[in-house]
Every structure is written in C-alpha cells, then in structure tokens.
Amino acid sequence: MNERQTAEWLMERDDFLILTHVRPDGDTIGCAAGLCLALRGRGKTAWVLENPEATSLFTPYLEGLTAPEGWSPDTVVSVDIAARGLFPENARCYLERVDLAIDHHPSQEFFARETCLDAGRAACGELIYDIAGLLGPVTREMAVPLYVAVSTDTGCFVYGNTTADTHRTAAALMETGIPAAELNKRHFRTKTLKRLRIESRIVEGMELFDGGETAVAAVDLAMVAQLGADERDMEDIASFVGQVEGVKNAITIRELRPGTCKLSLRTDPEVLNASRVCALLGGGGHAAASGATVEGSVEEAKRAILWAIEQVRHG
Amino acid sequence: MNERQTAEWLMERDDFLILTHVRPDGDTIGCAAGLCLALRGRGKTAWVLENPEATSLFTPYLEGLTAPEGWSPDTVVSVDIAARGLFPENARCYLERVDLAIDHHPSQEFFARETCLDAGRAACGELIYDIAGLLGPVTREMAVPLYVAVSTDTGCFVYGNTTADTHRTAAALMETGIPAAELNKRHFRTKTLKRLRIESRIVEGMELFDGGETAVAAVDLAMVAQLGADERDMEDIASFVGQVEGVKNAITIRELRPGTCKLSLRTDPEVLNASRVCALLGGGGHAAASGATVEGSVEEAKRAILWAIEQVRHG
Numbered sequence: 001m002n003e004r005q006t007a008e009w010l011m012e013r014d015d016f017l018i019l020t021h022v023r024p025d026g027d028t029i030g031c032a033a034g035l036c037l038a039l040r041g042r043g044k045t046a047w048v049l050e051n052p053e054a055t056s057l058f059t060p061y062l063e064g065l066t067a068p069e070g071w072s073p074d075t076v077v078s079v080d081i082a083a084r085g086l087f088p089e090n091a092r093c094y095l096e097r098v099d100l101a102i103d104h105h106p107s108q109e110f111f112a113r114e115t116c117l118d119a120g121r122a123a124c125g126e127l128i129y130d131i132a133g134l135l136g137p138v139t140r141e142m143a144v145p146l147y148v149a150v151s152t153d154t155g156c157f158v159y160g161n162t163t164a165d166t167h168r169t170a171a172a173l174m175e176t177g178i179p180a181a182e183l184n185k186r187h188f189r190t191k192t193l194k195r196l197r198i199e200s201r202i203v204e205g206m207e208l209f210d211g212g213e214t215a216v217a218a219v220d221l222a223m224v225a226q227l228g229a230d231e232r233d234m235e236d237i238a239s240f241v242g243q244v245e246g247v248k249n250a251i252t253i254r255e256l257r258p259g260t261c262k263l264s265l266r267t268d269p270e271v272l273n274a275s276r277v278c279a280l281l282g283g284g285g286h287a288a289a290s291g292a293t294v295e296g297s298v299e300e301a302k303r304a305i306l307w308a309i310e311q312v313r314h315g
Numbered sequence: 316m317n318e319r320q321t322a323e324w325l326m327e328r329d330d331f332l333i334l335t336h337v338r339p340d341g342d343t344i345g346c347a348a349g350l351c352l353a354l355r356g357r358g359k360t361a362w363v364l365e366n367p368e369a370t371s372l373f374t375p376y377l378e379g380l381t382a383p384e385g386w387s388p389d390t391v392v393s394v395d396i397a398a399r400g401l402f403p404e405n406a407r408c409y410l411e412r413v414d415l416a417i418d419h420h421p422s423q424e425f426f427a428r429e430t431c432l433d434a435g436r437a438a439c440g441e442l443i444y445d446i447a448g449l450l451g452p453v454t455r456e457m458a459v460p461l462y463v464a465v466s467t468d469t470g471c472f473v474y475g476n477t478t479a480d481t482h483r484t485a486a487a488l489m490e491t492g493i494p495a496a497e498l499n500k501r502h503f504r505t506k507t508l509k510r511l512r513i514e515s516r517i518v519e520g521m522e523l524f525d526g527g528e529t530a531v532a533a534v535d536l537a538m539v540a541q542l543g544a545d546e547r548d549m550e551d552i553a554s555f556v557g558q559v560e561g562v563k564n565a566i567t568i569r570e571l572r573p574g575t576c577k578l579s580l581r582t583d584p585e586v587l588n589a590s591r592v593c594a595l596l597g598g599g600g601h602a603a604a605s606g607a608t609v610e611g612s613v614e615e616a617k618r619a620i621l622w623a624i625e626q627v628r629h630g
Contacts, residue, residue, distance in 0.1 A: 157472040157485070158503050160496030167486035170472070171479040181475030188473050192560045193518075200515035203508075245507045 001100075003127065006116040007134035009100065010039065010077075016046040017073035019094060021086040024051045026152025026187065029058040031079035031102070031128045033145035036065045038132035041139065047071055051088055055232050057187070061145040075099050080124040083109045102127055122161040125149025126169045143176040147183060156188045195233040198223065199240055206241060209306065214249040216306075217241040218298045221255045238264035238291075248272070249309065253301045256293070261301035264291045265309075272312065280308040316415075318442065321431040322449035324415065325354065325392075331361040332388035334409060336401040339366045341502065344373040345464025346394035346417070346443045351380045352457040353447035362386055366403055370547050372502070376460040390414050395439040398424045417442055437476040440464025441484045458491040462498060471503045510548040513538065514555055521556060524621065529564040531621075532556040533613045536570045553579035553606075563587070564624065568616045571608070576616035579606045580624075587627065595623040 001009060010016075016039055020028040032048040039046035047067030054062065067073075076094050081087065082105035087095055101112035104127060106119040121127050125146050132138050132146070150169055154162045157170065174180050191199075202217040209216070219237065227233075234254075242250035250266040267274040269287035278284055281304055283292020294301050316324060325331075331354055335343040347363040354361035362382035369377065382388075391409050396402065397420035402410055416427035419442060421434040436442050440461050447453050447461070465484055469477045472485065489495050506514075517532045524531070534552065542548075549569075557565035565581040582589040584602035593599055596619055598607025609616050 157482075158499045160499075162489075162495065162499075164486040164489040167472075167482040167489065171482035171486065174477075174479040174482065180477065184473045184475075184477075189558050190560050191558050196518045196559065200518040203511045203515040243504050243506050244511065245505050 001114055001116045003116065003130045004134055006100070006102065006114075007131050009114065010044075010131070010135065011042065013075040013099075014044050015072075015074035016044060017067055017071065017076050017094070018046065018048045019076065019078040019081060019087070019091045019098070020048070020051045020054075021078075021081045022053060022088050024054045024058060024088075026058060027123050027125055027149045028080035029054060029061055030145040030147075030149025030152070031124045033061045033065055034125065034128050034132060034142050034149065035077065035079060035102075037142040037145075038128075038135050038138070041136050041142070047073070049088075049091055049094075052090065053088060057232065058148075061148060077102065078112060079128065080104070082107045084111050102131070120163070122159070122163055122166045123150045123153035125153065126166060129169050129173065138172070138176060140176040140178055143173040143178045144183070147173045147178050147180060148187065151184065152187055156184060192233050194227050194229045197227050198229055198233060198237065201227075202237075202240060206244075207302075208247075210249075212246045214251065214306075214309070215241045215244055215247040216251045216253065216302055218253045218302070219255065220298050221258065238289075239266060242266040251302070251305050253298050253305075255298055259297070260293065260295055261298055262291060262293050263301055263305050265289070265305065272309065277305070277308045277312045280311055281305065316429055316431045318431065318445045319449060321415070321417065321429075322446050324429065325359075325446070325450065326357065328390040328414075329359050330387075330389035331359060332382060332386065332391050332409070333361065333363045334391065334393040334396060334402070334406045334413070335363065335366045335369075336393075336396045337368060337403050339369045339373060339403075341373060341467025342438050342440055342464045343395035344369060344376055345460040345462075345467070346439045348376045348380055348460035349440065349443050349447060349457050349464065350392070350394060350417075352460075353443075353450050353453070356451050356454065356457070362388070364403075364406055364409075367405065368403065372547065373463075376463060392417065393427060394443065395419070397422045399426050417446070435478070437474070437478055437481045438465045438468035440468065441481060444484050444488065453487070453491060455491040455493055458488040458493045459498070462488045462493050462495060463502065466499065467502055471499060507548050509542050509544045512542050513544055513548060513552065516542075517552075517555060521559075522617075523562075525564075527561045529566065529621075529624070530556045530559055530562045531566045531568065531617055533568045533617070534570065535613050536573065553604075554581060557581045566617070566620050568613050568620075570613055574612070575608065575610055576613055577606060577608050578616055578620050580604070580620065587624065591627045592620070592623045595626055596620065 018032045020032045036046045036048050048065045050066045076098050077100045078098050079102050098112035100114045102116045104121040104124045108117050129146050207216045238252040248268050252264040254262045256262050265274045266289050273287050274290035275285050275287050278290035278292040281292035333347045335347050351361045351363050363380045365381045391413050392415045393413050394417050413427035415429045417431045419436040419439045423432050444461050522531045553567040563583050567579040569577045571577050580589045581604050588602050589605035590600050590602050593605035593607040596607035
C-alpha cells in the first residue's frame with residue numbers, strides 16, 4: 001500500500017498495538033511513538049509494545065505509550081521491522097498476526113497481511129511522517145520522536161542515505177517547534193567518558209596496513225572489563241576507525257568471549273566488497289558494511305580477515 | 316538591502332572581486348565560490364581574491380575562480396566578513412572600497428557601502444543561495460560550494476543554529492545532484508590520525524571538577540611537537556571536551572608558546588555566561604563560547620579560569 005492507502009486503512013481500524021525491532025534504535029522507537037500519537041490524535045486507542053532492550057537513550061520517547069499488561073489489540077502494526085528474525089522475544093506471539101508492516105528496508109520479508117514499503121527512504125520515520133500528515137495535523141508532540149527517527153537513522157543528515165526528501169521532512173518537523181538543538185545534543189554531541197576511553201585505546205592500539213588504507217582496531221574483553229563499559233558505550237564502535245584519513249578498509253575486532261571474536265568490516269564498496277570478504281569467514285552483510293563471527297583469539301581473527309581481504313582482492 | 320534588491324544591484328554591475336575572511340572556513344569559501352559562479356552564470360566577470368590562509372580542505376572549491384595577479388575590479392563584494400579586523404592581509408587595500416557586504420553575523424560592522432544582512436541565517440551560504448536563485452538557475456556546480464557553506468557552518472545540521480530554512484536550502488541544493496555523501500565524508504567523517512591522537516591524549520589527561528560538570532583539557536607544546544600536529548589537526552579542538560556526558564563547562568587550555576596559554580570556555584549559557592568569565596581574564600566572546608589569552612603555564616591558566624568561574628558563579 002502507498003502512504004494514502006495506508007492512512008485510509010488505519011482510519012478504518014482501531015485498538016492498535018505497535019511493534020518495534022530487536023536492539024531498538026531511534027528509528028523504530030521514534031516511528032512507534034510518532035505513529036501511536038498520530039493515531040491517538042484521531043481518537044483511536046493505540047499502544048506500543050514494550051521493548052525490553054530499549055536503552056535509556058530512547059525510552060523517554062515511549063513514556064505514557066507503553067501497552068498495559070494484558071492489553072488485547074484488534075490491529076497489530078510493525079514499524080521498521082524488516083524480517084521475522086528481528087521480532088523481540090515478547091513480540092513473537094504476534095508473528096503470524098501482523099496486520100500491517102511499515103518499513104523502508106529493501107530486505108523486507110513481507111510477513112504482514114499488508115505492507116507499506118518505501119526502500120528509497122533514509123529512515124522509516126520519513127514514511128510515518130507522511131502517513132501522520134495524512135491522518136491529521138502533525139503536532140510538536142508527534143514531531144519530537146519522528147525527528148529522532150529521521151535524524152538518528154542518517155547520523156544527523158551526514159550518511160549517504162540522506163536525500164533531499166529527508167531534509168524536507170526535517171524542515172517540516174522543526175517547524176512544529178521541537179527542541180531540535182537539545183535533541184541533537186543528546187543524540188549526536190554527547191559521548192560517555194567510557195566510550196571516549198575506548199576510542200582512545202583504539203587509537204593508541206590501531207594497526208595500519210597497505211600504506212594506511214587498511215586499519216585494524218581491537219576491543220578485547222580485558223579492555224571492556226577494565227573500563228567497566230557496557231553495550232551503550234559500544235554502540236556503532238565499528239564505524240570509528242573508518243574515519244581515519246586515508247583508511248579505506250576499516251576492520252574492528254571485538255572479543256565476545258574467550259576464543260570468539262566478532263569482526264566488522266567497513267569498505268568503499270567500489271574498491272572492495274565487504275560482503276564477499278566476510279562470506280569467506282561465514283558471515284555477510286552489505287557491500288560497504290559486513291561482519292562475521294570467528295573462533296579464535298583477537299590475533300587469529302585479525303589474520304583471518306586480512307587473509308580474506310587478500311583472497312577477494314586477488315580472486 | 317534584502318535578497319531581491321541585492322540580486323538586482325548585482326545585475327546592474329560587473330567586474331566583481333569577492334573577498335573572504337581570515338582563517339577561512341567552509342562558509343566564507345563556499346559563499347565566495349557559489350556567488351562567483353552565479354555571477355559568471357549571468358555572463359559577468361567575477362573572481363575571488365586569493366586567501367593565503369585557506370587550507371587544502373577548502374582550496375579545491377576555488378579552483379579556476381582565484382583572481383589573476385593585478386586584476387582590477389569595478390565591484391568589490393565581501394562574503395561572511397563581519398568586521399574590518401577580519402580582512403586578510405592582502406584584502407586590506409579594499410577596506411575602504413567594499414561596495415557590498417553579504418553577511419549573517421549580528422556583529423556586522425557595516426563597513427561596506429551597501430549591506431545585505433540576515434542574522435537569522437545559520438550560514439551566510441543560505442543567503443547566497445537565495446540571491447543566486449534570483450540571479451538565475453542554481454546549477455550543480457554552484458550548489459557544491461553552497462552545500463559546503465551551509466553544512467560546515469551547522470556542523471552538518473547538528474548545531475543549535477540550524478533552522479527549518481537551513482534544511483530547506485539543503486534539500487534544494489541536493490536536488491541539483493551534488494555528491495552530498497562524498498562532501499559529508501570529506502568534511503564530517505574524516506579525521507587525521509594526528510587529530511585522533513590529540514583527542515586521545517586529551518581524554519587520558521582530562522580533569523573533572525564539580526562532580527563532573529566542569530572539564531579541563533590541556534594541549535601543551537610538548538604534545539603538539541611530539542605528534543607533529545599542525546593547525547588543521549587542531550581545528551575546533553575547543554569543542555571536543557564539551558561532548559563528555561554530564562559536562563556543562565568545558566575548558567580547553569592550549570599552550571601557544573612557553574608562558575602563554577589560550578583558554579577556551581564552552582558553557583550552557585543559561586547556567587554560566589562564558590563571556591563574563593573570560594572578561595575577568597581580559598578575553599571575551601559569546602555567552603556559550605568565549606576565550607582569553609593568559610600569561611602563565613598550563614597549570615596557572617587552569618587555576619585562573621577555575622577562579623574566574625567561581626567569581627562569576629558567586630558574583
């Protein structure tokens with residue numbers, strides 16, 4: 001369904017439960033809150049299913065919107081969920097009865113009865129904004145989580161997925177009077193001291209190969225334990241070394257437990273296909289960003305990925 | 316003059332020389348390049364005066380636009396220059412004969428015969444975009460430097476100066492087909508290894524006071540010499556410690572030469588007026604970002620600024 005059909009479809013229904021994805025980010029949470037408020041604005045009953053993995057960075061946007069225990073919905077809507085495997089544990093009971101999926105992932109699995117998909121959108125929040133605008137006026141209250149959705153999925157309008165439409169949506173959302181500067185400060189201009197210390201250790205320990213084109217960074221268990229870092233401190237750490245001037249292939253090795261490491265590879269996809277490299281190690285992903293989990297020490301993981309890069313380069 | 320009057324004024328004239336400010340940033344360079352190309356697009360002769368301080372980050376945008384030696388203009392236009400004191404050495408001969416100043420600084424000194432000022436714009440580039448659009452179609456070639464102007468002056472749409480209009484301008488510029496992802500990568504997602512090492516040293520050496528609300532970072536001569544860092548590596552270093560979670564007053568001390576230090580203070584202006592603090596040390600600036608140069612060691616500079624903060628707090 002397109003946005004207009006989706007808005008009409010929503011208007012014909014009531015008693016909504018909105019689902020978000022595992023390891024929830026700003027887009028899924030912001031979409032859920034924005035849609036929930038837009039439906040309530042049209043007199044509907046709407047709730048968001050609690051997501052136990054939501055961090056304190058995003059839970060404030062769900063205040064007053066989380067479904068009460070035992071609430072029985074008539075209409076189940078998923079936002080920003082591409083695949084069945086991305087349903088949180090407590091949402092799995094709805095797997096076979098999602099009435100509508102609203103999404104922007106090209107890998108959408110069409111698990112719902114109806115789907116509103118636009119893979120050209122940088123954030124699912126852009127789609128929800130359009131739908132909310134067809135339901136009624138988009139208020140400041142709705143605009144706050146929708147701005148969080150759109151800005152976080154584009155790294156605050158810096159990533160390559162950002163389009164002219166993304167900026168137009170941001171302009172419209174800002175015009176409702178949202179505290180954009182405060183939201184940007186919270187989501188893009190604040191780092192924990194632990195995170196900065198991890199970054200600092202990465203800089204000190206980073207190794208460069210191929211005349212500086214390939215960088216290898218390692219985060220081992222000892223480092224994480226010593227700094228007392230948690231998952232929030234580690235968010236998107238795989239993109240850190242890619243910013244070093246001249247680096248084209250950025251490798252981040254994270255020791256998950258003794259003898260097991262997670263490899264992340266970020267590349268310029270026109271030079272090296274990251275997905276092909278990681279496939280050689282049993283992993284996969286996108287051409288510009290892929291990963292694999294390998295058995296072995298940090299040192300062994302490093303040798304494995306450097307070997308795999310060589311294979312793809314000369315294969 | 317407003318934008319329309321300015322466009323008409325420009326159309327009536329020819330043989331333009333465009334001036335940029337000292338320590339040129341993306342806004343002044345992007346404005347100069349964008350305006351120069353827009354004027355040429357209307358068949359005018361237009362050149363940008365060379366700015367000897369322009370770094371390699373920005374000089375590519377001036378390729379083919381730099382005035383030939385001895386070029387004698389009929390019309391002199393300054394872009395993004397707020398004050399007489401901000402004219403580069405080689406532009407001082409034009410101080411008394413600037414025909415038009417286009418600017419967005421509230422501190423504009425009205426040194427030119429005509430002034431087009433809008434202090435509500437995040438970047439001077441927004442103004443130039445509007446003027447260019449009144450002169451004729453804004454091409455991709457003009458849009459590239461104008462996007463650099465608008466994006467760099469807002470930290471890529473993250474700073475508090477960003478408005479709905481800023482996003483609308485960005486949307487229009489992107490629609491001309493500029494390589495925005497590549498420009499963003501260059502200006503916002505790349506750091507030199509030396510810069511990262513300086514940041515890493517700052518994190519390791521940073522001191523916290525007032526239960527973590529005040530942070531003091533120091534960059535001394537030994538550190539800069541040891542890393543072989545230059546001015547490009549130091550750009551906007553004063554904003555680095557302000558990102559630490561919980562920090563409200565961010566102090567950066569940079570040793571300029573033995574016995575002389577530059578202090579930078581970033582604050583939440585509603586809690587502490589940075590300008591009042593720095594005034595006590597002979598400096599000044601804005602309520603949220605100020606500086607002062609003091610005689611003394613790094614340790615003495617630290618004591619001086621902490622003392623000044625106490626005075627303003629209890630004054």
